């Protein structure tokens with residue numbers, strides 16, 4: 457009979473953590489445990505985590521990544537709050553903790569299509585990350601001051617899922633035996649859903665909008681209503697600020713000298729979980 461309440465096996469399953477700084481520096485989280493030097497502990501993946509990352513359904517809706525981060529970064533109690541600018545750094549740290557500091561990648565030279573085998577040093581990549589210092593402030597043409605933050609991984613997952621679903625609807629529509637009127641109607645409603653999630657993403661990244669007479673609006677429903685009616689110029693202004701915000705974090709590409717032709721080219725670094733951990 458088993459009378460033990462503590463499983464003696466479990467003392468062998470603890471692996472040492474890696475400590476990293478994250479681009480948000482903890483901003484935007486309701487409850488996050490950083491060390492005194494502002495770092496967060498990241499633990500290696502288990503076999504179960506690795507299997508999760510290979511499940512296409514879970515990957516598609518981002519649940520695999522959330523589940524892995526829940527296990528590997530326990531000091532973020534609510535992984536749905538993870539800021540989009542932190543996700544690559546956290547996944548790199550998970551990879552370092554699990555497989556070590558180096559990662560092999562293939563970079564195809566655009567000049568001669570030569571496939572260069574490159575070894576990426578992950579700690580030095582983390583050294584190059586940029587940090588989010590505070591809310592971005594911009595002013596629209598009618599002098600409304602908008603304060604912005606990056607969105608979360610949950611916002612991003614929702615958008616990717618809707619885009620994927622809508623693309624599927626559109627490609628099926630092509631093959632269907634329907635009259636043009638019906639096809640147009642479906643296509644229009646699909647596009648309007650896509651537009652809606654894009655506007656939602658923008659709304660979620662707006663912390664407040666302050667009118668010229670000093671009224672600060674933080675209500676998401678009010679902000680969304682305002683975002684929907686923005687002029688093209690003001691929309692672009694906010695959209696560009698958002699694009700700049702989400703560039704914070706790890707570099708997304710690196711310069712590589714081709715082994716074959718000697719040209720230097722810019723190669724993307726892909727942090728997509730299925731390639732990155734595959």
Ligand SMILES: [Zn+2]
Pocket residue numbers: 565566567568569570714715716717718719
């Ligand atoms: Zn080349």
